[in-house]
Amino acid sequence: xxxxxxxxxxxxxxxxxxxxxxxxxxxxxxxxxxxxxxxxxxxxxxxxxxxxxxxxxxxxxxxxxxxxxxxxxxxxxxxxxxxxxxxxxxxxxxxxxxxxxxxxxxxxxxxxxxxxxxxxxxxxxxxxxxxxxxxxxxxxxxxxxxxxxxxxxxxxxxxxxxxxxxxxxxxxxxxxxxxxxxxxxxxxxxxxxxxxxxxxxxxxxxxxxxxxxxxxxxxxxxxxxxxxxxxxxxxxxxxxxxxxxxxxxxxxxxxxxxxxxxxxxxxxxxxxxxxxxxxxxxxxxxxxxxxxxxxxxxxxxxxxxxxxxxxxxxxxxxxxxxxxxxxxxxxxxxxxxxxxxxxxxxxxxxxxxxxxxxxxxxxxxxxxxxxxxxxxxxxxxxxxxxxxxxxxxxxxxxxxxxxxxxxxxxxxxxxxxxxxxxxxxxxxxxxxxxxxxxxxxxxxxxxxxxxxxxxxxxxxxxxxxxxxxxxxxxxxxxxxxxxxxxxxxxxxxxxxxxxxxxxxxxxxxxxxxxxxxxxxxxxxxxxxxxxxxxxxxxxxxxxxxxxxxxxxxxxxxxxxxxxxxxxxxxxxxxxxxxxxxxxxxxxxxxxxxxxxxxxxxxxxxxxxxxxxxxxxxxxxxxxxxxxxxxxxxxxxxxxxxxxxxxxxxxxxxxxxxxxxxxxxxxxxxxxxxxxxxxxxxxxxxxxxxxxxxxxxxxxxxxxxxxxxxxxxxxxxxxxxxxxxxxxxxxxxxxxxx
Amino acid sequence: xxxxxxxxxxxxxxxxxxxxxxxxxxxxxxxxxxxxxxxxxxxxxxxxxxxxxxxxxxxxxxxxxxxxxxxxxxxxxxxxxxxxxxxxxxxxxxxxxxxxxxxxxxxxxxxxxxxxxxxxxxxxxxxxxxxxxxxxxxxxxxxxxxxxxxxxxxxxxxxxxxxxxxxxxxxxxxxxxxxxxxxxxxxxxxxxxxxxxx
Numbered sequence: 001x002x003x004x005x006x007x008x009x010x011x012x013x014x015x016x017x018x019x020x021x022x023x024x025x026x027x028x029x030x031x032x033x034x035x036x037x038x039x040x041x042x043x044x045x046x047x048x049x050x051x052x053x054x055x056x057x058x059x060x061x062x063x064x065x066x067x068x069x070x071x072x073x074x075x076x077x078x079x080x081x082x083x084x085x086x087x088x089x090x091x092x093x094x095x096x097x098x099x100x101x102x103x104x105x106x107x108x109x110x111x112x113x114x115x116x117x118x119x120x121x122x123x124x125x126x127x128x129x130x131x132x133x134x135x136x137x138x139x140x141x142x143x144x145x146x147x148x149x150x151x152x153x154x155x156x157x158x159x160x161x162x163x164x165x166x167x168x169x170x171x172x173x174x175x176x177x178x179x180x181x182x183x184x185x186x187x188x189x190x191x192x193x194x195x196x197x198x199x200x201x202x203x204x205x206x207x208x209x210x211x212x213x214x215x216x217x218x219x220x221x222x223x224x225x226x227x228x229x230x231x232x233x234x235x236x237x238x239x240x241x242x243x244x245x246x247x248x249x250x251x252x253x254x255x256x257x258x259x260x261x262x263x264x265x266x267x268x269x270x271x272x273x274x275x276x277x278x279x280x281x282x283x284x285x286x287x288x289x290x291x292x293x294x295x296x297x298x299x300x301x302x303x304x305x306x307x308x309x310x311x312x313x314x315x316x317x318x319x320x321x322x323x324x325x326x327x328x329x330x331x332x333x334x335x336x337x338x339x340x341x342x343x344x345x346x347x348x349x350x351x352x353x354x355x356x357x358x359x360x361x362x363x364x365x366x367x368x369x370x371x372x373x374x375x376x377x378x379x380x381x382x383x384x385x386x387x388x389x390x391x392x393x394x395x396x397x398x399x400x401x402x403x404x405x406x407x408x409x410x411x412x413x414x415x416x417x418x419x420x421x422x423x424x425x426x427x428x429x430x431x432x433x434x435x436x437x438x439x440x441x442x443x444x445x446x447x448x449x450x451x452x453x454x455x456x457x458x459x460x461x462x463x464x465x466x467x468x469x470x471x472x473x474x475x476x477x478x479x480x481x482x483x484x485x486x487x488x489x490x491x492x493x494x495x496x497x498x499x500x501x502x503x504x505x506x507x508x509x510x511x512x513x514x515x516x517x518x519x520x521x522x523x524x525x526x527x528x529x530x531x532x533x534x535x536x537x538x539x540x541x542x543x544x545x546x547x548x549x550x551x552x553x554x555x556x557x558x559x560x561x562x563x564x565x566x567x568x569x570x571x572x573x574x575x576x577x578x579x580x581x582x583x584x585x586x587x588x589x590x591x592x593x594x595x596x597x598x599x600x601x602x603x604x605x606x607x608x609x610x611x612x613x614x615x616x617x618x619x620x621x622x623x624x625x626x627x628x629x630x631x632x633x634x635x636x637x638x639x640x641x642x643x644x645x646x647x648x649x650x651x652x653x654x655x656x657x658x659x660x661x662x663x664x665x666x667x668x669x670x671x672x673x674x675x676x677x678x679x680x681x682x683x684x685x686x687x688x689x690x691x692x693x694x695x696x697x698x699x700x701x702x703x704x705x706x707x708x709x710x711x712x713x714x715x716x717x718x719x720x721x722x723x724x725x726x727x728x729x730x731x732x733x734x735x736x737x
Numbered sequence: 738x739x740x741x742x743x744x745x746x747x748x749x750x751x752x753x754x755x756x757x758x759x760x761x762x763x764x765x766x767x768x769x770x771x772x773x774x775x776x777x778x779x780x781x782x783x784x785x786x787x788x789x790x791x792x793x794x795x796x797x798x799x800x801x802x803x804x805x806x807x808x809x810x811x812x813x814x815x816x817x818x819x820x821x822x823x824x825x826x827x828x829x830x831x832x833x834x835x836x837x838x839x840x841x842x843x844x845x846x847x848x849x850x851x852x853x854x855x856x857x858x859x860x861x862x863x864x865x866x867x868x869x870x871x872x873x874x875x876x877x878x879x880x881x882x883x884x885x886x887x888x889x890x891x892x893x894x895x896x897x898x899x900x901x902x903x904x905x906x907x908x909x910x911x912x913x914x915x916x917x918x919x920x921x922x923x924x925x926x927x928x929x930x931x932x933x934x935x
Contacts, residue, residue, distance in 0.1 A: 367760065371740050395763055396789065400739040
């Protein structure tokens with residue numbers, strides 16, 4: 001179908017008064033050859049929208065350049081059933097960010113130039129767009145969900161998925177279901193008033209899972225390998241010596257944790273040398289059996305000490321806090337002292353961490369007579385009636401001795417998920433049929449495990465997408481994702497269940513999941529141009545690209561999140577999306593009018609990330625207090641990761657005086673929605689000085705800054721300072737060519 | 738053994754508001770809020786006193802002068818995140834130390850409260866400022882009394898002029914003294930009963 005573009009200019013919100021709309025229209029008609037160009041004083045109102053609709057119906061307009069406000073407002077009004085659309089923002093990022101005093105002709109002219117350039121950018125962008133066709137696979141998509149692990153997390157997730165009507169395959173490596181919670185005596189309170197121990201929720205949950213016809217349980221089974229992509233995962237399951245292959249749409253990993261090995265703890269804690277030094281899990285089993293006794297002589301244990309943070313928050317063991325031990329130690333203290341006036345429980349802690357409602361439970365244990373000692377156990381010695389502890393008491397500021405019957409060590413949690421260090425050497429060619437210790441054994445180019453960030457746990461975008469991993473369609477719930485207790489695990493499992501459903505539905509429509517939810521485009525490449533450099537397969541933050549036998553990239557569109565990092569990585573510029581390409585941005589930046597050097601009006605190109613920098617810029621506009629330089633021209637990018645270095649070279653030879661890139665914060669506390677995008681852009685830019693030197697330009701002309709969505713107040717200064725720095729330099733000599 | 742709860746339980750039961758001590762979470766906001774902390778007036782802050790109670794350090798707590806330093810500014814009560822009535826707990830502990838005979842009889846606040854002020858008010862039913870001041874100044878001997886009296890003479894003369902100080906001690910008794918006495922006796926009776934002395 002022929003594309004027919006309509007350009008609609010809104011003159012409301014002061015646009016009509018401030019700008020010469022006729023000139024804008026002329027740019028669209030005469031210069032950009034847009035067949036239908038109209039203006040309206042209130043485009044987002046019913047009448048304005050009806051005007052557009054009418055042209056779409058009777059004039060055959062099927063692509064839209066809507067000139068007015070930011071794409072982040074009025075998006076409902078302009079949802080007109082076509083993906084071929086650009087919202088050209090001449091209000092928030094032009095009118096509202098420029099300081100044009102009454103009667104200042106130069107400033108008004110600068111503003112008009114900026115608006116005209118933005119109209120040009122929008123027209124070119126839409127001209128370069130193709131209608132994305134949703135991805136269809138050659139084999140049918142599955143909407144079933146695989147849940148790995150049938151502990152409290154897996155059972156909850158399976159039940160939540162099954163209740164919505166989706167089929168679940170629940171795989172457990174042990175013969176019996178239930179995991180660690182099966183050995184729990186009682187659980188800490190999950191209901192108001194949060195001061196009563198609750199019965200183990202497992203039996204009820206198990207009965208519900210077993211009674212749900214949507215759930216197929218496979219016990220004594222492990223995942224041998226996982227091939228494919230969301231909607232198309234082919235999972236090989238191994239039960240004893242027999243294997244079976246199943247197709248599932250998405251996967252929830254709920255394999256839980258392993259307790260830190262107490263034998264690795266320092267000898268002074270006494271584990272192994274006295275039977276009366278035990279771990280929390282061992283104590284829980286004692287309590288479940290109804291026998292809290294000294295293991296050494298079988299006599300009832302009336303004085304029980306709990307050492308919290310045993311081997312945790314300690315650089316020589318686990319550096320992190322497991323988050324749940326304080327609460328379960330409080331629970332175990334109650335086993336000892338509740339209704340037993342002659343018993344005492346000593347909690348030797350660093351800080352009592354009882355988030356949320358668990359503070360009430362902490363009070364309960366205090367009220368029952370739990371004894372709290374801030375300090376460290378320095379030495380444990382066995383005596384005839386139990387143990388003598390040497391404790392460095394930080395509250396009394398002295399060393400004390402205590403006689404107790406039992407010492408319970410609250411050891412931490414380690415994830416059961418195999419993670420891959422994102423910085424490790426590429427494991428190409430190591431795909432094996434079976435990999436003991438790997439939860440899924442993913443047959444992905446980037447390795448069999450899930451990427452981690454700076455610890456052993458799988459990386460997830462902890463602010464925006466906490467359940468996500470960096471493998472689309474694979475979600476981790478419970479302590480496999482991060483250390484947590486039972487109540488948090490159940491919430492986590494429900495969240496992962498919703499995510500697992502969301503992805504199978506999106507995939508079936510050919511649409512992306514977050515952050516570009518609903519995007520139908522996906523990357524493709526021109527095979528004859530490929531040099532098998534493998535940068536795209538290495539750099540994709542989500543491991544979406546495998547390799548074929550020739551070493552060419554093999555895209556898995558359902559794994560893709562449409563960030564465009566592959567497109568930015570490709571030195572041959574052969575990767576593109578239907579509606580986003582190297583050519584599109586390259587053509588856009590060439591369309592801006594660059595004034596002659598003697599006009600002393602520099603042009604600064606700003607590449608801004610759509611996720612954080614663009615909203616921050618919108619907020620600058622909305623505040624209308626800190627004007628920006630009129631010399632900037634903003635081009636939004638899907639993600640800084642999609643920034644291809646050819647744009648820098650193009651912009652420099654076109655005559656821009658400087659380029660400012662605004663990406664998200666990266667590093668261990670990254671905010672990049674695509675995890676690695678801005679980090680990769682920075683790495684690429686570090687090589688740009690070569691290009692600039694080749695062009696005989698100063699390296700300072702290109703700068704990348706990290707912009708947070710909350711940076712609206714400081715952003716104007718960052719931009720204007722850069723403009724000032726560029727003005728210090730001579731104009732770009734390429735303007736003359 | 739440290740952290741034997743015998744003493745803690747004794748305090749929870751017998752010291753006024755003492756049962757709150759077990760709910761302290763040792764955050765130290767009371768210590769940071771106490772105006773006397775900056776003056777170095779106490780050795781142990783309220784939270785330390787509470788932990789010492791829980792640790793069973795009976796003598797250290799009861800002989801401490803720190804409870805007697807409280808000026809009842811109520812900063813700690815206002816700020817305690819656990820809503821402990823810290824000022825009242827501290828007063829309770831001070832009184833308990835006195836009742837137990839552990840408090841230093843020469844601790845000025847203790848001495849003033851127990852002997853000087855109490856005797857003065859019980860004798861007549863109201864405070865006689867002149868006698869109260871004299872006793873307070875001369876409690877450490879004649880020389881000390883004259884010295885303190887001279888130091889304060891300008892204030893005293895000013896107060897006399899403004900008729901805020903009666904030069905002669907209050908003689909006789911207040912109206913309804915027998916009722917006042919009966920009230921005190923009842924209070925003693927209740928207190929003794931509570932402390933198991935009746």
